[in-house]
Amino acid sequence: MLLLQLLINGVQVGALYALIAVGFSLIFGSTRIFHFAHGSTFTIAAYVFYDLLSIAQWHWSLAVLASAAAAVLFGLALNRFVYVPIQKHEGSFFTVFVASFGVGIVVQNLCGMLFGRSFVAVSTPLSRSVEWLPGLYVSPLAGIAIVIALLFFFALQLFLMRTHTGMAMRALSENPELVRAYGLSPRRLSMMVFALGSLLVVPAALLSAAGSGLNPAIGHHVMLISLAATIVGGVGSLRGAACAGLLLGLAENLALAWFEPQWSEAITFIVLFLFILFRPSGFFGRVATS
Amino acid sequence: MLAYLLNLATLMCINAVLAITLNFIMGYAGIFSIAHAIFFGVGAYSAAWLALHASANIFLVIPLAMLVAGALSLVLALPALRVRGEYFVAASLGLQVLGVTVFSEWKSVTGGLGGMIGIPPAELFGHAVADPVQFLLLALCCLIPVLLLTSVLLRSSFGRNLKAIRDSESAAHACGKNVAVIKTLSVVISAMLAAVAGALYAFYMGFINVESFMLDTSVLLMAMVIIGGTGTLLGPLVGTVLLMLLPGVFSYMSFLPQTEIGSIQQIAYGLAMVLLMIYRPGGIVGSSSARPAKEKAA
Numbered sequence: 001m002l003l004l005q006l007l008i009n010g011v012q013v014g015a016l017y018a019l020i021a022v023g024f025s026l027i028f029g030s031t032r033i034f035h036f037a038h039g040s041t042f043t044i045a046a047y048v049f050y051d052l053l054s055i056a057q058w059h060w061s062l063a064v065l066a067s068a069a070a071a072v073l074f075g076l077a078l079n080r081f082v083y084v085p086i087q088k089h090e091g092s093f094f095t096v097f098v099a100s101f102g103v104g105i106v107v108q109n110l111c112g113m114l115f116g117r118s119f120v121a122v123s124t125p126l127s128r129s130v131e132w133l134p135g136l137y138v139s140p141l142a143g144i145a146i147v148i149a150l151l152f153f154f155a156l157q158l159f160l161m162r163t164h165t166g167m168a169m170r171a172l173s174e175n176p177e178l179v180r181a182y183g184l185s186p187r188r189l190s191m192m193v194f195a196l197g198s199l200l201v202v203p204a205a206l207l208s209a210a211g212s213g214l215n216p217a218i219g220h221h222v223m224l225i226s227l228a229a230t231i232v233g234g235v236g237s238l239r240g241a242a243c244a245g246l247l248l249g250l251a252e253n254l255a256l257a258w259f260e261p262q263w264s265e266a267i268t269f270i271v272l273f274l275f276i277l278f279r280p281s282g283f284f285g286r287v288a289t290s
Numbered sequence: 291m292l293a294y295l296l297n298l299a300t301l302m303c304i305n306a307v308l309a310i311t312l313n314f315i316m317g318y319a320g321i322f323s324i325a326h327a328i329f330f331g332v333g334a335y336s337a338a339w340l341a342l343h344a345s346a347n348i349f350l351v352i353p354l355a356m357l358v359a360g361a362l363s364l365v366l367a368l369p370a371l372r373v374r375g376e377y378f379v380a381a382s383l384g385l386q387v388l389g390v391t392v393f394s395e396w397k398s399v400t401g402g403l404g405g406m407i408g409i410p411p412a413e414l415f416g417h418a419v420a421d422p423v424q425f426l427l428l429a430l431c432c433l434i435p436v437l438l439l440t441s442v443l444l445r446s447s448f449g450r451n452l453k454a455i456r457d458s459e460s461a462a463h464a465c466g467k468n469v470a471v472i473k474t475l476s477v478v479i480s481a482m483l484a485a486v487a488g489a490l491y492a493f494y495m496g497f498i499n500v501e502s503f504m505l506d507t508s509v510l511l512m513a514m515v516i517i518g519g520t521g522t523l524l525g526p527l528v529g530t531v532l533l534m535l536l537p538g539v540f541s542y543m544s545f546l547p548q549t550e551i552g553s554i555q556q557i558a559y560g561l562a563m564v565l566l567m568i569y570r571p572g573g574i575v576g577s578s579s580a581r582p583a584k585e586k587a588a
Binding site: 092098 | 379550556568
């Protein structure tokens with residue numbers, strides 16, 4: 001029963017990780033921007049939701065919309081005011097990474113100052129666990145997380161495969177020069193990629209706020225997970241990132257059956273470390289940079 | 291006031307050693323490690339363990355701490371040989387998280403979250419260095435050789451090989467350089483020298499726990515190097531002095547809410563990182579030397 005419980009928890013967490021990782025992977029794969037501040041987008045979306053729903057007492061649908069808007073705006077602003085200027089004079093990966101990391105630090109501390117450093121959670125009737133079988137507790141949120149994750153993947157897949165913009169986004173990851181030659185603007189496409197990638201993190205942020213709760217340092221954890229999932233799944237492969245996110249969520253939870261909870265993050269990174277050493281291209285990756 | 295200044299100066303020396311050694315691999319070998327705090331920690335824990343269980347003689351403790359860190363750094367060298375750029379950053383991040391877990395969970399050796407307490411003062415020729423002034427001198431006596439050693443190494447053919455690898459690994463390989471050995475050596479040297487800082491820190495504080503060796507420390511060290519100027523000799527020193535002065539400066543500004551000083555300080559250096567990357571990717575020292583900081587896209 002313990003194993004089944006851990007399995008269900010693992011799938012719930014994994015579905016959220018998959019959503020986060022796909023957003024990061026989309027941005028990183030198409031624009032080659034190492035968007036370390038993706039975790040900050042998550043933090044901002046989650047705190048806006050928490051603040052509007054629990055403190056300002058807005059209706060939940062308005063709070064969802066506001067938090068999605070905040071995430072998209074943050075992603076766009078970051079692209080416009082930080083990444084674009086950097087790429088104008090120097091596109092080196094490390095410069096972008098450091099700037100992004102700096103943004104992460106600023107957002108984490110601002111959230112800490114505004115909302116306090118302790119754990120907060122949005123309490124809804126949905127987050128209460130129900131005993132399904134003797135000893136097996138499942139909250140409705142688990143089901144919602146899985147359904148929403150599947151829904152978003154399906155929509156994303158449809159968008160990327162069927163629409164012009166989606167195809168152009170995929171082309172951007174292949175060859176930005178050629179995209180320009182076809183009369184499309186890589187800059188406008190990157191903007192849309194950022195908007196879309198940031199939007200993908202919103203459901204995960206809201207569900208975490210309602211489920212396990214959040215604190216300002218959560219952005220770090222989110223970032224580590226999406227980074228790990230992107231690499232384990234293979235850079236540039238959204239399917240890989242989603243599978244790897246699910247895998248990491250499962251590994252983290254199933255490991256609880258044998259190890260103490262303090263080790264869960266370490267286990268994620270042992271998986272990542274082994275992948276980098278033995279299969280840097282991930283499950284579905286195309287080329288490994290070496 | 292004097293005690294405060296002495297404390298600040300000693301911690302500056304320790305952090306300067308760390309920043310210099312990090313710059314050694316980051317600025318010259320192109321290995322962007324965010325696991326530097328782990329080697330600092332390994333040095334500190336081995337020194338503390340030796341001082342508690344064997345002897346506090348620094349001529350015994352420091353070399354042994356260096357050996358342990360050097361051996362462990364091979365774990366970092368392994369991914370460094372296989373992957374570059376974002377992959378290596380991810381691997382070193384993994385190592386950092388793993389290291390922190392080991393520090394806080396290997397209770398029989400590291401004392402768990404509570405850390406190790408009651409570390410005896412360093413012993414030098416049978417004389418215990420407990421006085422802050424003497425300790426500052428000791429720290430300086432460690433900083434200066436580290437500074438000299440790294441600058442000599444960087445001016446030698448070894449340093450030129452490192453730069454060659456940073457700029458183009460395949461070109462260096464084609465010129466008959468043994469890329470694997472050079473990279474591994476640079477990681478080992480950097481980790482060993484970082485362990486010196488760790489040992490000093492353990493002796494100076496008399497108490498260590500995992501809090502000092504978290505990701506935040508690695509990031510702070512990275513910020514020191516970057517703000518000062520990556521790949522310059524003076525850069526890490528300038529960065530260290532600036533970032534270490536920051537908390538002091540903020541606590542003198544009485545209009546700031548005292549409870550938020552820590553956050554404000556972090557926001558300041560986060561912002562500094564972002565703005566520097568946008569306007570002056572070469573860092574403070576890097577830009578003044580009018581060296582064109584153009585790199586092609588990775």
